[in-house]
């Protein structure tokens with residue numbers, strides 16, 4: 001589903017390579033975790049996948065269902081079924097969360113050649129999914145992410161993800177800033193989306209999220225390269241020993 005081949009990238013005018021040859025293959029149904037110390041390039045990788053401005057690929061390729069994504073605009077990537085939950089979700093003053101969700105969902109349905117949902121159909125769907133994530137109707141009336149707590153932002157990202165039902169979900173530090181109850185709610189939301197035809201990449205600095213979202217494969221990213229790949233037990237080893245064994249390896 002996702003194939004990253006020898007990906008090299010930098011950001012903006014700074015020519016310093018941040019990703020220095022990343023290789024990653026994710027099949028449908030799989031959940032992969034990417035772990036790594038701060039500054040190793042985890043967020044850069046997620047921005048590159050999303051197609052964010054200023055993030056430039058200098059070598060290699062990213063294939064999504066066999067087709068290169070590099071020339072696709074962010075909205076085309078979304079229409080193709082990619083969803084990225086950001087480490088720092090954007091705030092949109094003046095747009096109620098509910099309105100944002102409806103617009104996003106209908107844009108995606110249109111891209112897939114499906115008709116718009118009626119307001120009652122949309123409301124039914126959003127109410128059901130919001131309730132699962134402990135999101136109140138009151139919160140959905142507020143502007144997207146504006147004044148939301150860290151936990152509310154993350155839950156609103158997962159709500160977007162559950163409504164859009166993407167094929168490939170990338171989550172960047174979805175656990176950061178969450179207390180244990182919020183972490184459980186978010187993880188349950190993510191686990192409900194696990195399915196044989198959907199893949200997930202969970203990016204996290206800490207192992208604790210992986211107690212709740214149990215990955216099939218764990219990778220360690222260090223200085224812009226994947227330096228180790230293993231099963232879920234690798235996350236436990238990292239929790240115990242830290243990243244020290246791996247940080248020197250990508251020199």
Ligand code: ADP
Pocket residue numbers: 011012014018036037038039040041042043044045
């Ligand atoms: P992580 O998410 O693993 O903590 P990042 O991808 O945020 O790491 O950052 C990786 C490296 O890229 C860091 O050295 C960081 O300083 C650098 N970097 C990130 N964003 C930019 C930017 N906009 N311009 C220049 N360097 C950046």
Ligand code: MG
Pocket residue numbers: 038039043
């Ligand atoms: Mg960071």
Ligand code: MG
Pocket residue numbers: 042043044087172173
């Ligand atoms: Mg980051």
